[in-house]
Amino acid sequence: MSFTTALREAAYRPREMFLDAGSRKGTRALAREILMMDAADYAAAFRGSAIKRATLWMLQRNACVVLGNIGTHKDLALLEAMLVHEHEVVREHAAWAVARLGRHPPQ
Structure with missing residues (x-):
């Protein structure tokens, strides 16, 4: 038995940029995209x-942490x-993320 139903309200659908964020590759790509935003x-x-309650700089701080944890030399x-x-x-x-990635061999 399933307790879920198909989403019918468009306002609650995930934004395009979040669709692949569930995977490591998608999370890394989302973090990179946020860092490149103006x-x-x-x-x-x-x-x-x-x-939008979180400002851009707050999301960029979080994106640095994400890349420090799962990023690559790229x-x-x-x-x-x-x-x-x-x-x-x-x-x-x-700076923390750069130092952390610098300690790991290139992937």
């Missing part, structure tokens, strides 16, 4: 979404770009 990209991607350049982010917390988490 304010306009963020506003467009999350228009009408409650996730993510280093993007993380290094975050070392000059306007928010200190993002810079700190980017």
